[in-house]
Amino acid sequence: MPKVSHKGSQMPESPIRKLVPFADIAKKKGHKVYHLNIGQPDIKTPEVAMNAIKNVEMEVLEYSHSAGFESYRNKLAAYYQNQNINVNASEIIITTGGSEALMFAMGSTMDVDDEIIIPEPFYANYNGFSTASGVNVVPVVSTIDDGFALPPIAEFEKLITSKTKAILICNPGNPTGYLYSKEEIMQLAEIVKKHDLFLIADEVYREFTYDGDIHYSVMSIPGLEENAIMIDSVSKRYSMCGARIGCIVSKNKELMATAMKFAQARLSPPTFAQIASEAALETPQTYFDEVISEYRERRDILIKALKDIDGVKVSSPKGAFYCIAELPIADAEKFAQWLLEDFDLNGETVMVAPAAGFYSTKGLGMKEVRIAYVLKQEDLIRSVEILKAAITAYNAL
Numbered sequence: 001m002p003k004v005s006h007k008g009s010q011m012p013e014s015p016i017r018k019l020v021p022f023a024d025i026a027k028k029k030g031h032k033v034y035h036l037n038i039g040q041p042d043i044k045t046p047e048v049a050m051n052a053i054k055n056v057e058m059e060v061l062e063y064s065h066s067a068g069f070e071s072y073r074n075k076l077a078a079y080y081q082n083q084n085i086n087v088n089a090s091e092i093i094i095t096t097g098g099s100e101a102l103m104f105a106m107g108s109t110m111d112v113d114d115e116i117i118i119p120e121p122f123y124a125n126y127n128g129f130s131t132a133s134g135v136n137v138v139p140v141v142s143t144i145d146d147g148f149a150l151p152p153i154a155e156f157e158k159l160i161t162s163k164t165k166a167i168l169i170c171n172p173g174n175p176t177g178y179l180y181s182k183e184e185i186m187q188l189a190e191i192v193k194k195h196d197l198f199l200i201a202d203e204v205y206r207e208f209t210y211d212g213d214i215h216y217s218v219m220s221i222p223g224l225e226e227n228a229i230m231i232d233s234v235s236k237r238y239s240m241c242g243a244r245i246g247c248i249v250s251k252n253k254e255l256m257a258t259a260m261k262f263a264q265a266r267l268s269p270p271t272f273a274q275i276a277s278e279a280a281l282e283t284p285q286t287y288f289d290e291v292i293s294e295y296r297e298r299r300d301i302l303i304k305a306l307k308d309i310d311g312v313k314v315s316s317p318k319g320a321f322y323c324i325a326e327l328p329i330a331d332a333e334k335f336a337q338w339l340l341e342d343f344d345l346n347g348e349t350v351m352v353a354p355a356a357g358f359y360s361t362k363g364l365g366m367k368e369v370r371i372a373y374v375l376k377q378e379d380l381i382r383s384v385e386i387l388k389a390a391i392t393a394y395n396a397l
Helices: 006-010 020-028 047-054 070-082 097-109 125-133 153-159 182-195 253-265 271-280 285-307 332-341 377-395
Strands: 032-035 092-095 115-120 136-141 164-170 198-202 228-233 246-249 322-326 348-351 368-372
Touching: 006 125, 020 032, 020 332, 032 377, 047 271, 070 092, 070 271, 092 097, 092 253, 097 125, 097 164, 097 198, 097 228, 097 246, 097 253, 125 136, 136 153, 153 182, 164 182, 182 198, 285 322, 285 377, 332 348, 332 368, 332 377, 348 377
Parallel strands: 032 348, 115 136, 115 164, 164 198, 198 228
Antiparallel strands: 092 246, 228 246, 322 368
């Protein structure tokens, strides 16, 4: 019998999606499931983006340029310039989601068995992208006790070898919601310059910062032009996850020429989605003001409610729309499955993402879950009520 590849067998399952079959069964039982497990915003996509698709007049749905529409890249460059990121259209390649941008970045900077250092916990698919690229993740641990702040630079230094090619961060962070300070970004800049590494920054949650904190991009650091690679996406910014449009941005010409070869191999990013994404750049600031205000209120409600549960430890996120909570249970994955299979409170239950899947180091995050506060406020309150009752019931088994 033919066998699948070793690479395929090593591909990790998504901790966000692997419990979906159990959620489907719960729904077939008639239970309402509150989805705290996935970062799918319930915020409406900007009308200007939806209208752009509705009003398309096109006789032939053609390929676009492999780098994406020039008009879109020009407008995107202008958007970044307004964010104090001085780039032009030639330094941007449009990709099929931020996921493809990360694949291009890894493929362009690393060979098989090279190493990439990532602070953990991190977006679970970084493990998948690395496996698909034949790259080894070298984790450096951040902890809930200090809010998942950047680990000491000395810890990074210990891990750098001749195989190390890059450091990857998500800022603000998924799954932690941590926002790196300018000082932390500058520390990373110094170490990548010292060791001649790339600094890849996944900045898809740039707009989602709270309490007056400012997002500082790796593309804003003078002297880091050859080292910095930015990953971005329209998915979260405009609540357009299904568009699957992202980009890779760098001022390193050799890097971008290499990424372009990967872009040509997959032909082009989707045409309709680029039309919507280009139009989305016309979204008024009032849209973002309202969205950020709503997420801030959701965060505050969620964190307060979680802290009121005995035995729960949680740090307040500074950005994005996720938090990591440590629960008073032994195995969060078993608990998450039990929530869907065996528990309901008046016909309702919750779905969370076990956090162990966001770590590369085995054994870490076993008691933790990631919670996405992408539901309306009353649903978040109800979800935590259900979670509290579930913890009590589970520990009584």
